Amino acid sequence: MTVIRRSITVGILVCLGGWYAACAPTKTVRVEDVRVTSVTAADIQKMVHDSGAKAVLVNMWATWCGPCRAEFPDLVSVAHQYQGQGLKVLLVSADVEAELPAVKKFLADRGVEFPAYLKAEKDQAFIDGMGNQWTGALPATFLYDGSGKLRDFWEGEATFSVFTQKVVKVLGEPIKPTGGTP
Amino acid sequence: MKSNSFWTLIVSLSLAGSAFGLTIGDKAPDTAVKMKNVDGKEVSIADVTGKNGTLVIFSCNHCPFAKAWQERIAAIGNSGKDKGVGVIVINSNDPTDYPEDNYAEMQKRAQKLGFTFPYVVDATSDVARAFNATRTPEAFLFDKDGKLVYHGAIDDSQDASAVKDHFLQDAITASTAGQTVANKETKFVGCGIKFRAKT
Numbered sequence: 001m002t003v004i005r006r007s008i009t010v011g012i013l014v015c016l017g018g019w020y021a022a023c024a025p026t027k028t029v030r031v032e033d034v035r036v037t038s039v040t041a042a043d044i045q046k047m048v049h050d051s052g053a054k055a056v057l058v059n060m061w062a063t064w065c066g067p068c069r070a071e072f073p074d075l076v077s078v079a080h081q082y083q084g085q086g087l088k089v090l091l092v093s094a095d096v097e098a099e100l101p102a103v104k105k106f107l108a109d110r111g112v113e114f115p116a117y118l119k120a121e122k123d124q125a126f127i128d129g130m131g132n133q134w135t136g137a138l139p140a141t142f143l144y145d146g147s148g149k150l151r152d153f154w155e156g157e158a159t160f161s162v163f164t165q166k167v168v169k170v171l172g173e174p175i176k177p178t179g180g181t182p
Numbered sequence: 183m184k185s186n187s188f189w190t191l192i193v194s195l196s197l198a199g200s201a202f203g204l205t206i207g208d209k210a211p212d213t214a215v216k217m218k219n220v221d222g223k224e225v226s227i228a229d230v231t232g233k234n235g236t237l238v239i240f241s242c243n244h245c246p247f248a249k250a251w252q253e254r255i256a257a258i259g260n261s262g263k264d265k266g267v268g269v270i271v272i273n274s275n276d277p278t279d280y281p282e283d284n285y286a287e288m289q290k291r292a293q294k295l296g297f298t299f300p301y302v303v304d305a306t307s308d309v310a311r312a313f314n315a316t317r318t319p320e321a322f323l324f325d326k327d328g329k330l331v332y333h334g335a336i337d338d339s340q341d342a343s344a345v346k347d348h349f350l351q352d353a354i355t356a357s358t359a360g361q362t363v364a365n366k367e368t369k370f371v372g373c374g375i376k377f378r379a380k381t
Contacts (some may be wrong), residue, residue: 067371067374069378103267123335123369123370123371124368126371127371128369136316136317136369136370136371136372137316137374138371138372138374139374154318
């Protein structure tokens with residue numbers, strides 16, 4: 001009976017988390033406040049290893065990529081919800097540099113107030129630098145643990161619940177939505 | 183430590199399948215599968231095989247990257263006949279969420295670009311799965327013996343005027359001349375193939 005009650009409680013929390021992600025208002029961020037830094041794969045790897053976070057999620061996306069745009073609100077919700085619990089999210093745009101204004105507007109419209117990044121090297125070097133599991137398809141998500149070890153990777157669109165389950169597993173904590181305050 | 187090793191193993195195993203489909207030297211899979219061409223006829227990879235090789239490109243209509251390379255794909259594809267290289271372009275995307283990838287739009291695109299080679303529908307996306315193709319546009323070049331000699335990008339720049347390395351064109355030139363392809367595999371950022379659900 002206790003197990004059933006606990007399962008129901010966890011289920012409600014997950015549902016509430018999902019409801020929050022779906023219904024939470026997007027933070028208001030001005031385009032001029034969006035911070036985007038050009039990076040190489042080596043820069044990303046260094047940030048992952050030096051993060052001091054319990055988990056680091058790296059998401060490769062582009063403004064022209066439909067599935068990337070579709071999953072973005074859920075991704076930002078996960079970032080806001082779990083940053084306070086040790087998650088660091090690195091959003092890396094694969095757009096060309098000329099699209100930087102569009103990248104910044106996209107990020108502002110979706111309430112990304114934390115630092116974001118833009119790919120700044122040739123595709124081959126960038127993809128190889130991220131490890132041999134990535135084919136180059138977008139979106140692609142890498143999930144590292146606190147020691148910088150790759151714990152999960154997938155290509156293609158994910159939902160709030162998928163992001164949450166994978167992140168929580170690496171954080172090693174029970175599902176505990178915090179109301180979205182980073 | 184054991185836990186970390188376990189995770190590394192699990193991630194490595196789960197990633198191996200997605201990252202390393204066909205390898206250089208492999209034969210093309212699913213060559214007998216008939217796919218509907220924009221002219222209404224059913225065509226397979228085997229049907230287009232050329233005496234000097236076969237070029238299979240996974241592409242589509244909607245992807246901005248596929249669009250960026252579509253004129254170059256048309257040029258390379260249309261010149262294949264002169265080189266004895268059979269060419270087929272396969273659209274494996276599910277058009278449900280991307281109507282621009284439906285059959286009628288494919289017909290319009292092929293006509294607009296003047297394709298003289300088949301542009302076909304992979305109606306189950308299983309041909310892409312068999313190739314382990316993941317992006318558009320993604321090229322596979324097989325030599326006269328049917329062995330994979332090049333896999334990857336068309337060239338090194340989305341901007342046609344900035345291209346420095348013509349990977350696919352150079353591979354065709356080398357392969358049809360009986361020479362070794364210098365750059366056998368290249369990687370590029372592209373749209374993921376929008377696979378239909380497995381049946």
